[in-house]
Amino acid sequence: MADDRKMLVVDDEEVVCQACRRIFARQGFEIEVNTDARQGLAWATEKDYSIILLDIKMPNIDGIEFLEKLREKKPDVPVLIITGYPSIPNASAAMRLGACDYVTKPFTSEEITWAVQRVLSTSGMLSGDGEEAEAEFAEPGGAPLFWDESWVRMEVDGSACVGAVPPGLRGSQVTAVRLPRIGEVLYQGLPLAGVTVSDKPMLIVPSPVSGVVVAVNQSLVQRPGLLATDPCGEGWIAHVCTTRHEEATNCKHRRVLLVNADDSSAAEQTEKLAALGCQVERVADREGLLAALAEGENAAAVFMDATSLGDDGPALVEQVNRRASRTRVVVMGAAGGVGETAYRKHKIFYYAVEPFADNEIADILAAVFQTREAEPPETHRRKTAPEPISGISITNRNQHKVQLLAGPGLLWGNEGLGALLAKKLLARMLPVVVTPGEAYLTPANILKTAGACDRVMVLLARDNGLLPGSLARNTKPEFDVDPGDATGRVTILAVQPDSLGGFASLDERTIVALADHVLWDMASY
Secondary structure: OOOOOEEEEEOOOHHHHHHHHHHHHOOOOEEEEEOOHHHHHHHHHHOOOOEEEEEOOOOOOOHHHHHHHHHHHOOOOOEEEEEOOOOHHHHHHHHHOOOOEEEEOOOOHHHHHHHHHHHHHHOOOOOOOHHHHHHHHOOOOOOOEEEOOEEEEEOOOOEEEEEEOOOOOOOOOEEEEEOOOOOOEEOEOOEEEEEEEOOOOOEEEEEOOOEEEEEEOOHHHHOOOHHHHOOOOOOOOEEEEEOOHHHHHHOEOEEEEEEOOOHHHHHHHHHHHHHOOEEEEEEOOHHHHHHHHHOOOOOOEEEEEHHHHHHHHHHHHHHHHHHOOOOEEEEEEOOOOOOHHHHHOOOOOEEEEOOOOOOHHHHHHHHHOOOOOOOOHHHOOOOOOOOEEEEEEEEOOOOOEEEEEEOOOOOEOOEHHHHHHHHHHHHOOOOEEEEEOOOOOOHHHHHHHHHOOOEEEEEEEOOOOOOOOOEEEEOOOOOOOOOHHHHOOEEEEEEOOOOOOOOOOOOHHHHHHHHHHHHHHHHHO
């Protein structure tokens, strides 16, 4: 019986083999690669693999002949076809021989991961049952990394448990959590989940990483309140196969220096902050505070317990201001307590009265650790007449000409996603050509453009049943025409629209993340 984490990649392009090795080794797979089709066939028939990734066009033996010979001895091993461009006859022949699916080159980490996970799930080699996964991920150890309010806890095999400590729940009851779908591709900064609270619009939780969802926490369906009461424990949201490991640099620990002179209340506060994903260091007095500040690796936030510190508290704030001027100070007072005026004579970030009592602490943490600067307002808000644009073209660092085509009303030169995307491309010193006017997108026009470019990306607003702002990327042909080489150069970027059918009411954070991911696609091809 095959090891359910063992993979064979057979492709005559060494770069494809090594890309697959890099992507899947980090996800816990044992990878074997071979650029020789005959030797790869010998391995495939002699050894046991949970999945085989197979190039369809190779010298000596092509993928179709490989499959025919493989099926004589291994009729059930899952096979995923890799192809330079989709060919209907080849794809049909491969499917008749039991290939489970195909993915086109060049593929992204998300595309190949999603395809492999789907094949293994369909073959019964992976469990997509959220309740089974819950036992493994409900009690993960170690402090998580945060991207805004969303957190990620990396596992040894390269996978990740993700969730959030959402702000905006103070005084409200969480009535429902909309979970991502198993197999859904997530992108850092774009929607992970939706949170419904009483008398408020749905809160969108961003994903802290890009990757493919392999399990979800079904407990949140029956007990949505876990997202507020135990967000980093039983309230986890999903388990993800991460695909862009460089994104880890965008995530940070929430480091807190707790100043509390009372052992009992300090232990309680430490436990509560740790349950919200914080790394907590506790000091009890001036000497401990000065020693912690002198270490050089200052916490981003100092939380001071006003009750235990008494009259000494304001002077300690002054010490923080002098020695770590960029560190944010939060003072936690008791109801009916005195001394707020004395604290406010110094630079403090926030004075809170019993912030753990009504979940205000989640709002405070979100504000304290907010480091992403918003784009200038003029980037998003139109001050002049609308300036629609139909496309943006660049020549990227790989000397590939990439053309972005946009559906009508989606991109504007003087606001929103269009303005921001053009600005970010120019900031990378890439040659940019912006085409004004409304695009007339037909299969014929798109394929004509693809014939003159190395890659065409078509940006559409499309209802895929996802949360607004979610991105679905597809490189498989959608046109009822002879595919050919041009079709293989087309990538569809389908964004779940807002309630008005476009992008206008998407929040600023989502727009910025969309721009980053479209830019990444255009620049990295």
